[in-house]
Amino acid sequence: MSYADQLTEKDLIQMYRWLVLIRAFEDRVCELWAKAGIMELPHGSQGQEAIAVGACYGLRREDQVLPSLRTRGAFFVKGIPTRVQMAGMFNKRTGAAEGRTSSHHMGDAGRGVLVGSGIIGASITVGVGAALAFRLQRKDHLVVNFFGDGAAQRGDFHEGLNFAGVFKLPVIFVLENNGFAEMTPVSKHFAGPDFACRAEGYGFPGIRLDGNDVLAVYDAVQTAAARARAGEGPTLLECVTYRQRGHCENNPIATCREMSEVEAWRARDPIARMRNDLLQRGIITGEHVATVDAEVGAEIEDAIAFAEESLPPAVDDLCKDVYAAESSELVVGRRS
Amino acid sequence: MSYADQLTEKDLIQMYRWLVLIRAFEDRVCELWAKAGIMELPHGSQGQEAIAVGACYGLRREDQVLPSLRTRGAFFVKGIPTRVQMAGMFNKRTGAAEGRTSSHHMGDAGRGVLVGSGIIGASITVGVGAALAFRLQRKDHLVVNFFGDGAAQRGDFHEGLNFAGVFKLPVIFVLENNGFAEMTPVSKHFAGPDFACRAEGYGFPGIRLDGNDVLAVYDAVQTAAARARAGEGPTLLECVTYRQRGHCENNPIATCREMSEVEAWRARDPIARMRNDLLQRGIITGEHVATVDAEVGAEIEDAIAFAEESLPPAVDDLCKDVYAAESSELVVGRRS
Amino acid sequence: MREITCRDAIREALREEMRRDDSVFLMGEDIAEYGGIFKVTDGLLAEFGPDRIFDTPLSESAIVGAAVGAALMGMRPVAEVMFADFTGVAMDAIVNHAAKVNYMSGGETSAPLVVRMAYGAGPRWGCHHTQSVESWLANVPGLTIVMPATPYDAKGLLKAAIRTPNPVIFLEHKLLYGKKGDVPEAEYVVPIGKADVKRPGDAVTIVATGLMVDRALGAARSLAADGISAEVIDLRSIQPLDEDTILASVEKTGRLVIVHEAPVRGGFGGEVAAVVATKALGYLDAPIQRVGAPWSPVPFGQILVDAYVPSEADIVRAVRATR
Amino acid sequence: MREITCRDAIREALREEMRRDDSVFLMGEDIAEYGGIFKVTDGLLAEFGPDRIFDTPLSESAIVGAAVGAALMGMRPVAEVMFADFTGVAMDAIVNHAAKVNYMSGGETSAPLVVRMAYGAGPRWGCHHTQSVESWLANVPGLTIVMPATPYDAKGLLKAAIRTPNPVIFLEHKLLYGKKGDVPEAEYVVPIGKADVKRPGDAVTIVATGLMVDRALGAARSLAADGISAEVIDLRSIQPLDEDTILASVEKTGRLVIVHEAPVRGGFGGEVAAVVATKALGYLDAPIQRVGAPWSPVPFGQILVDAYVPSEADIVRAVRATR
Numbered sequence A, B: 001m002s003y004a005d006q007l008t009e010k011d012l013i014q015m016y017r018w019l020v021l022i023r024a025f026e027d028r029v030c031e032l033w034a035k036a037g038i039m040e041l042p043h044g045s046q047g048q049e050a051i052a053v054g055a056c057y058g059l060r061r062e063d064q065v066l067p068s069l070r071t072r073g074a075f076f077v078k079g080i081p082t083r084v085q086m087a088g089m090f091n092k093r094t095g096a097a098e099g100r101t102s103s104h105h106m107g108d109a110g111r112g113v114l115v116g117s118g119i120i121g122a123s124i125t126v127g128v129g130a131a132l133a134f135r136l137q138r139k140d141h142l143v144v145n146f147f148g149d150g151a152a153q154r155g156d157f158h159e160g161l162n163f164a165g166v167f168k169l170p171v172i173f174v175l176e177n178n179g180f181a182e183m184t185p186v187s188k189h190f191a192g193p194d195f196a197c198r199a200e201g202y203g204f205p206g207i208r209l210d211g212n213d214v215l216a217v218y219d220a221v222q223t224a225a226a227r228a229r230a231g232e233g234p235t236l237l238e239c240v241t242y243r244q245r246g247h248c249e250n251n252p253i254a255t256c257r258e259m260s261e262v263e264a265w266r267a268r269d270p271i272a273r274m275r276n277d278l279l280q281r282g283i284i285t286g287e288h289v290a291t292v293d294a295e296v297g298a299e300i301e302d303a304i305a306f307a308e309e310s311l312p313p314a315v316d317d318l319c320k321d322v323y324a325a326e327s328s329e330l331v332v333g334r335r336s
Numbered sequence C, D: 001m002r003e004i005t006c007r008d009a010i011r012e013a014l015r016e017e018m019r020r021d022d023s024v025f026l027m028g029e030d031i032a033e034y035g036g037i038f039k040v041t042d043g044l045l046a047e048f049g050p051d052r053i054f055d056t057p058l059s060e061s062a063i064v065g066a067a068v069g070a071a072l073m074g075m076r077p078v079a080e081v082m083f084a085d086f087t088g089v090a091m092d093a094i095v096n097h098a099a100k101v102n103y104m105s106g107g108e109t110s111a112p113l114v115v116r117m118a119y120g121a122g123p124r125w126g127c128h129h130t131q132s133v134e135s136w137l138a139n140v141p142g143l144t145i146v147m148p149a150t151p152y153d154a155k156g157l158l159k160a161a162i163r164t165p166n167p168v169i170f171l172e173h174k175l176l177y178g179k180k181g182d183v184p185e186a187e188y189v190v191p192i193g194k195a196d197v198k199r200p201g202d203a204v205t206i207v208a209t210g211l212m213v214d215r216a217l218g219a220a221r222s223l224a225a226d227g228i229s230a231e232v233i234d235l236r237s238i239q240p241l242d243e244d245t246i247l248a249s250v251e252k253t254g255r256l257v258i259v260h261e262a263p264v265r266g267g268f269g270g271e272v273a274a275v276v277a278t279k280a281l282g283y284l285d286a287p288i289q290r291v292g293a294p295w296s297p298v299p300f301g302q303i304l305v306d307a308y309v310p311s312e313a314d315i316v317r318a319v320r321a322t323r
C-alpha cells in the first residue's frame, strides 16, 4: 500500500485546505501588490502548491525545510502563522526578522524552517549541512531542500548533491521544475532529457513526477523520507509543474510566453484537481468546499488586518542581530 | 574504420615518442626535485601520459587545450618546447611568463594552450568560453578541457558542462580519473557508478574508456572532435587511469594507499603497453626503442642545460603585465 | 543637450560598441528576449540577433568564466550579472582568472571583458540584492572597477571599458537607471581613471561614488545656502583611483569627507583616507570624515533602507564635523 | 614556558575544543587520514574518529555551505579550506549566508562556524595559492576575521573562534606554521578583538598582522639600534578592529606605519589609516605610511616573492619616512 493510500480522509481534507489557503494567500498578495498595498514584491507560487503541501505534509516538526523563493506553501504546512507571513509582506515588525528581511527567505527555527538565500541555489548546500548535522547527531530527522529548475544549473546544486550522495545524508531534493527561470524557459537553459537523471551521477535515485498531483508528491517524498531516515541517503525528486503567474508581480503573466501555454496548464491546476478528486470520491461536498473557501478567506483577511495594525520595523534596531550575543571573554569591541 | 586504424606507422611512432619524452621529463624533474635542484614542485603525470597524447595528437594548432595541473603531456604535444618547460621548472626567465608563474598552468597563445588555473576546476568554464568564441566566430576549431576526478566535484564542472550542452559548443571534456584527488580516493569523494553518466544530465554523450590505451583515447577524442566540428556539441570522456606517483613530490608514492595497488597499475603502464604493442606489430624494433630513449634523454639534458644557463626572473619586472597595454584615451592613472 | 536616462545611456554605449566592433557580444540571464531585468538591453536582440546577445543558464560562475575564455579568443564579451551581490558566486572567475590571466601569460593574452552588475540598495530587494561590493574586489591587482554616477559618464565609461584590453567590473546603481542627464549624440569616450569634479568648491572636499554623488551634490547645495562651498569629486572609478584630483582638491580645501553606500568599516573610503593621510596630511585642517552605511546587512523595506543608506543630511553632518 | 609551533598550537586548540564540546567537528579536503596538507590536523582522526573529522569532496562552496547548515542545527563546524585563495569559490556561502543568517533570522539562529584557511606568500605556490584575502571580506557585516601571528595567539584565538556563536574566518599564514613560541599548557582563551602590543615603544607605531608582525618586530629591533623606539601592535583580528589600542599608541608616538602582506592599494591598511585620520589626526606628527605588496598578483619563485612581500627593510624605510 502506497503512503498516499494510507492517508485518512481527515488528512486529505487537511491537505486540500492547505492548498486552498496557499492559493488564497498568493492571490490576495498579488491583488494587494497591484494596489501598491504591500512592500514585498510577490513571487507567486500559484500552480505549484501541490509540491510544498505534498512534500511537507507528514514531516516532523524537527525535520527542516529550505524553501526556495517560490515555496510559499512550505511556510504554511510547517506551521508559520498566516499573520506572520502576511505581516512580512507588509514589512511589519511582526513579520520576518522583525521586518528586517523579506518574507520569502524567512526562517523559523522552532518549526523547522531554515533561512533561505536570495542567491538562487545557495541554500542547497546549507540544507545538506543541516542533514549532515542530523547524521552526526544520530538523529533520524531529515531535510527537504526545495529549489527550481534554474537553481539546478548553479554550481551549488552540483556540490550540494554530490556532498549529500557521498555521505548518504538524510536529505530530499525537491526540484520544482516550473518551466522557467525568470523569463528563460527550461528548454533554453537545459539540454538534458530531464533533471532526475542527474541523480545517478551522485549515486542516489532521481525520480520525475507530476508536481501537480499532491498525492504523487506526498508518496514520493514519504518514500524518500523512509530511505533518508533509514540512513540510505538522499533522493532527487523532479516535480514537474508550471508557473501560472509571471516571475514576480512586476512581470505580466504573458511575459516571454504564449498565454495558450498558461491556459493549458491552468486546466491541470493542482487545486482544482484535488478538489474534483475529493468531490468525486465523496470525501468532500460542495458545501464543504464553500466552507473552506470562506474560512480561508476569513483567515487571510484577519492576517491582513493584523499586518495593517502592526508596527513598522524599528529604526533604532537597524543594526540589531548582526551578531549573536557573545561573551566578552570571547569577543570584544563589536561596533555598529 | 576507426580513427585509430587510420593512423600511419609514422603517427604511431611519433605518439610513442611523445609518451617516452613526457615520462622522461616527469621522471627527471622528480629526480631534480629530490636533489633540491628546481624551484617548482612537480605534480607528476606518470601513468597518465596516454591521455594527453591520445587527446592532443591530431588536434589543430588553432584548437585550444586547457591542461589541468597534471596534463604535462598536452604542453608537449601542443608544441611547447622542452626547453621552455624545463626553464619553467627552474623558475627562469626563459620559462612561463618570464618566470613569474609556475609552469603547470602556463599558456601559449600561438600554440593553442590556454592559461589554466590553480583553482581546480575553474578552467573548465574558461575552456567553454573559448569554445563559445569559436561558435560565434563560425570557426570549426574546438577546445579540449582536461581535468581530474576531483575537479569534477566543483561547481564549475557543473556550470561549465551545462553551459556547453545548452549551446552545443565545440568542446571535449577529458576527465582524467586517476583514482585520487590529492590523498582522497575517488571512492571517498564520489558515490556514482562512473563520471561519464553525468553527461546525460547536460544533454550530450559521456563515455568511459581506458585512459591507459593511447589509441582508445585518440579514437574517442577524434570521434568527439568530429561531433564538435560539425556543430553537434560537446562530449565528456572519462579516461580511467592511475596516478603512479604521490599527489606531488612532497608526498611519497605510498601516501594513503597500498603499494600493491600502485604495482598493479604499473603493470598496466600506458607506455610499456604501447611499446609492446608496436614491437609485436613490428612497427618498432628494440633498436628503435633504444634510439628513442637516447634521443629523448639528450633532449631533456639539453633542456636542463638551457634552463641552468638561463637568467633568473627580473626583479625589475615584478609588476610587469598586470595589465595589458592600453591607450590613455581609455584608461589613465595605472600605478604599480 | 539631449537628456536621457542612465539606462538608455548604457544601452546606447552597448549598441554603439556592438556596431563598431563585431567581436563585442552580450550574455547574461534574461537579457535577450526580455531585455534584462532592468531593461538595459531592451531592443538589442532585434538589432543584433541571437549570436550577439543571448540568455544563459542561471550560472554566474560559468557566465564570467566563459566571458574570460571568449575574451582570450579575441571576443569582447560584456557579461551581465544581474545583481552585484552575485559576485560571491562568480568571485573566483573574476579575481583568479580574469584579473590574472594577462600576468600569467606573460602579457601574451589578456581578457578584455566587462562584467556589468547592478548594485546598491532599494527598498524591496532585501540583503541579497542590494550590496555595494566594490571593496570586495578593490584589493585585486589586474581589475579595473568603474562606478558611474551620471548618464554621460555611464555611457562614456562603458565605451572605454569595452575597448580596453583589460577586464572591467562595471557597477551600475539600480536607483540611477531612471536618472536623466545630458548625453551628447556625438561619439565620445570617458577615460577610466579620471575623477570628475562635479561641483567646484573651496571649503571642503567631498569624494563620492555612484548614487552618493547625487547625495553629495544635494548636500553641497544645502551647505552653499549656509555659505559653505563644497567641492564634490565623483571618483568614477575606484581602480584606477585618481589620487591627483583628490589631492589637489584637499590641498585647496583642507577638509575631506568621503561618501560611499557600502558600510564605512572596511569600505573603499579607507583607501581614499589613507592616500590623503599619506600624501596630503599637511594640508588637512580637520580630521577626515567618512560617511557610509552602518555595520549591518542591508535591511528590507523603505523605512529601514532610508535609515541605512547615507543621506544628504548625513553628509552635511559629516561636513560640519570637519569645521 | 613550553615552546611549540603554530601548527601544533592550532592542533591543540582543535583537540581541546573537540574534547570539551561534542558538537565541534572538522571537515575539509585531506584533513583526516592525511592530517591536512599543512599537517595541522595530523593525529586527530585517531583520537576522535571519522564522525568528528572527515574528508570532503573537492567542493569548497559545499564545505562552507554545509558548515553553515550544520552550525544552524547546533553543531560547531571547523571547516578547513586549504588555501585562502579558494575564498573565491566559497565566497557566497561566507558573505551571503554565514555572515547574514543571524540577521535574517531576526537573531533566532546564528552560524557558529570557523573557516580555517592558509594564506600568504611562499616561493613555490604561485599566484593562486598565496594571496592575503582579508580585505575581500573586511566590508562584510556579520563576519569576524582573525589573523594570528604567534603560536600563543593562534591557540587562544582559535579557541575563542570555535566558542563564539558567530562565524569566524581564521587566516593562518603558511610560513608561520613552523614558527615556535611560548604556549602554556594550562587552558586559556585569547579574546578576539583585542590587539596586542607585541613591543612597546614611543617614537612610532607599527600596526601589523600575521607574518608581518615578525617583520615589524625585526624592523623595530634594527630601529632600536638607531635609537628609534617603535611600538609594534599586532591587530590579531581585523574585524573587530581594536581602534582603542591603535589610537592610544598613536596618541603616544604621533607616527603610524601600517604593514600587511596584501597589496597596499585597497588593502585593510586603508581602514586603519582612516580610523586614525578621523579620530587621532591631531596627534599625527607625520604622514601615515603604509607598507604592503605592490600592485601585482603574487609572483612565483623565491627571487620574485622576496621582492614582493614586504621586508624588514621596507618597514624600516617607511618608519624613516615618518621622521
Ligand SMILES: Cc1ncc(C[n+]2csc(CCOP(=O)(O)OP(=O)(O)O)c2C)c(N)n1
Pocket (backbone or CB within 6 Å): A068, A069, A070, A118, A119, A120, A121, A147, A148, A149, A150, A151, A152, A176, A178, A180, A181, A182, A243, C029, C058, C060, C082, C086, C089
Ligand atoms: C545566483 C542568482 N542568480 C540570479 C538570480 C536572479 N533570479 C532570481 S529567481 C531567478 C530564477 C530562478 O529560477 P528557478 O530556480 O527555476 O526558480 P523559480 O523562480 O522558477 O521558482 C533568477 C535568475 C538570483 N537571485 N541568484
Ligand SMILES: Cc1ncc(C[n+]2csc(CCOP(=O)(O)OP(=O)(O)O)c2C)c(N)n1
Pocket (backbone or CB within 6 Å): B068, B069, B070, B118, B119, B120, B121, B147, B148, B149, B150, B151, B152, B176, B178, B180, B181, B182, B243, D029, D058, D060, D082, D086, D089
Ligand atoms: C578549488 C581548489 N580546491 C583545492 C585545491 C587543492 N588541490 C590541488 S590538486 C587537488 C586534487 C585535484 O584532484 P583531481 O582533480 O582529481 O586532479 P589530479 O591531481 O588527480 O590530477 C586539490 C584538492 C585547489 N588547488 N583548488
Ligand SMILES: [Mg+2]
Pocket (backbone or CB within 6 Å): A148, A149, A150, A176, A177, A178, A179, A180, A181, A182
Ligand atoms: Mg523555475
Ligand SMILES: [Mg+2]
Pocket (backbone or CB within 6 Å): B148, B149, B150, B176, B177, B178, B179, B180, B181, B182
Ligand atoms: Mg584525480
